Amino acid sequence: MSQPRSWRGKAGRTMETQERRWIGRDLKRREDPALVTGKARFTNDVSLPGMLHAAVLRSPHAHARILSIDADAARELPGVHAVLTGRDALELIDPVPCFAAEPVEERAIAVEKVRYNGEAVVAVAADSRYVAEDALGRVRVEWETLEPVADAEAAMEPGAPLVHENLDSNVVYDQTFTFGDVEGDFARADRVIRRRLRWPRAAPAPMEPSGAVCAYDSAAGRMDVWSNTNMLNFVAWTIAGTLKMPPHRVNFHPMYTGGSFGSKHVLGKQVAIAGALSKATGRPVKFMEDRADNLMANDSQGPERVYDAELAVTDEGDLLSLRLHTVDDYGAYFMFAITGNTNMMAQISGPYTISSVETGIKAVLTNKNQQTVFRGAGSDVGNWVLERLVDAAANELGLDGIELRRKNFIQPDQFPYKIPTGNVYDSGNYPAVLELALGHADLDHWRAEQERARAEGRYIGIGIATAQQRSTYFSTEFWFHNPAPATGLTTSPESVRIGIGPTGGLTVTMFSPFWGNSPETVVSQVVAEEFGVDPEEVAVDYDSTMHGLPSAGPGGSRMTVMLSGAVRGAAAKVKKKMFDIAAHLLEASPDDLELADGRVWVKGFPVEERSLSIADIGMKAYWHKLELPEGMEGGLEGSYTYDHPYASMPSDDRTDLGAFYPIMGHACHVAVVEVDAETGRVEFLKYLAAHDVGTVVNPRSLQGQIRGGIAQGIGIALYEEVRYGPEGENLSASLDEYLLPGAPDVPRVEVLHHETPSPFTEYGVKGGGEGGRMVAPPAVTRAVEDALSPLGVKIGALPITPEKILTLTQGREA
């Protein structure tokens, strides 16, 4: 295991000694001009000659058998080109990709029965979306309604109706993992803090819904797909399987993506609907979800968990052991298995030296749209549960919450640090992050304000959370929950190609799409760093899967880390060839050369005549074969597939999960709120976020991610919940009902950075894409609880809506 590199402190920022020219510069994003002028091309902007438009009839029932479908009237409508029931589609498409070991089959269009309100029953392709929707109105379905299982508790009852009849039970997964001496630590404890905690079902709800345009060419035996699905070169081949096509004949074009937050990893269903209709009609077909489609059937809802949570502590405030048992409502299908629960095992013990952990997981199938992942992927829940327990411990022990945290932090000299589950934290400096935050929080002022407000009968509260933000996932997390020898997927790659043309222009090609972060900006900064050129001179492009290299795409806060690594690897190959050519022409040894300011120089001879520009070398590589070293291949390009920089296998008995999320960031959030006891509204008086995600590549891009993530964290803490009624009816299928925070609801956020470089990644970069959302919920929850503490209120469930606050305040006051 390598040691952290040397670094020094500088005005509240920890920096590597090495000065960098472009990495760390606060450059404007190069993605933005196309986006602010409306020129960027999103999936819904694709229009092809002869293209048809699809619409989908959705089940009005949560659980029902399809007895018959009469679609004749729909087929007869002028302008309609294809009407597919689930049965009709059997010839055209196979089940959608499912990455679970359990036999839970999902089809893009339901065949025998529907398992949630909103499941697709019929898909139509027509000249326009209008006609397609007219046709849906003419379809008659005969249903036999079945008793729905509308929540996890009901689903676990003996004799409950089965969501999938091929399973014996709706409890699709039930395991308890023990890491370390949990029994012993609980026996040693002076006290056990116990809480029952509920995390609400939520939806990523990016502003752009999911969709696909598919163009099937039967003559060429090929399908072209323009879709905002994200994991192109990693799993698109499984979607090709759904389309019953050989994967190398399905070409996915990377599209600009209007946000994902976990919702667009694998759009098997959306692609399958457009693809099946394209096969049926022989014409390109666009299927774009509308918002109701997205909120009812996108397959991206977040966890809905109830925890029985216990923290073993000593009277002095040592946190010894953690015991978490959860029932998690997975909805009707199981596409990513229990990824949301395995994910949080990466940082389940937080920034603390907790020495043992037990975690029991019951995954339950119900008649709801399925859970997959939402930004944070379960680690958001883990942070909230742990910080709730730590706050409760402080309360019960009569200790200051900040002191309690400080006392239990893993110390800077303890890294790399292996936590009980086996995951490794690469580096960090948690006390420094806390001090940075406290240095700007002005807590004395806010405590005085709180006192003053209380005297006036107003409620001001302060919430602090110190929590982890794991980054750069490793693919063992997808399967290590299955008790079997360790044989699963061990790749999580990202590739780029760098080409230098005959005039010296640099082009970088990526194989994962733009999804709302800044991949073009990041890549051009890193290339500029490597070649000593201006980032603006670098051209950046994307390529489709037929030309693709292994690339897992966005997810798990990995892209800045992985793209930086891939660029560095590709740059090394290109530079090697440049040096070989230059050495030949300058009659020097490659070892005596260096690249600076866009030229290759002979070390110690800073004279232009003894140097070559990148353009000089590019021209030789393209046009002057006879001047190249003997036998050298022409051209000047290099590609590199960078894989996880530090990971290991789980043990067969799964008492050690191995390192699977080791590039570990950390953050401290401070929220100050005022709760209006009359209206239930929570107003932010201050919000501060200190983050450590290693070397920062582009500060404004990172700050955008942090602030946006915090808005989502505030959303889940105060507003957001996917709600189902007692019959399993979706009660939040519009943005009127699924409330997203608006501009007046989100405060300014003071963002501070502390940089502890990762010893494992190139340039010390860590991923920061999810941290805002992972750390805000506990800080906001605590702030509201602290505000209402004169009423003796304890908060164990989110979201804390105005209605709930009124119940709490008026209930207690009454």
Add this chain to the structure above:
Amino acid sequence: MHQEDIVIVTLKVNGVERPLAVEPRRLLCDALREDLGLTGTNLGCEQGVCGSCTVLVDGESVRSCLMFAVQAGGCEITTVEGLASGETLHPLQAAFWEKQALQCGFCTPGFLMAGVELLRRNPEPDEAGVRAALAGNTCRCTGYEHIVDAVLAAADGAARERTFAEEPEVDVAAEVVAREGR
């Protein structure tokens, strides 16, 4: 589609007259995006909630997913494509870039149109005013702070320009009235 269902309507979009043959039920957003190829206007909900489809109709912001194309006949419509002049960004577009008021950019055209309208009505808004004026637009990526900063910066820039260019002719009394009236 029956012939008798078709209505001929002329929209003036970004300064150019565009005659269209549409069904009465065709939404303005679809006419702009599909019939005229102006795909900068995005559809986030088609429920009239998110504001991503906002365009200006005779200077007023309108959700183009809630208006029929035939209702806009004879009206002047401005979409995001009409903001820049040639390669020069509109000052609010430039401010959005400068302040990184976007991440995925999907909501951005709607925010720009709402922001243009706001600044026309109230050239010197304060932060609360900007937040209130943008309350009808949803952004899932940014947390709004950078958007608010961009609008305030554009207002600032415009104010500076006004002072610079119009100083000799400022009618102080009229300006005071205008400000108080806002």
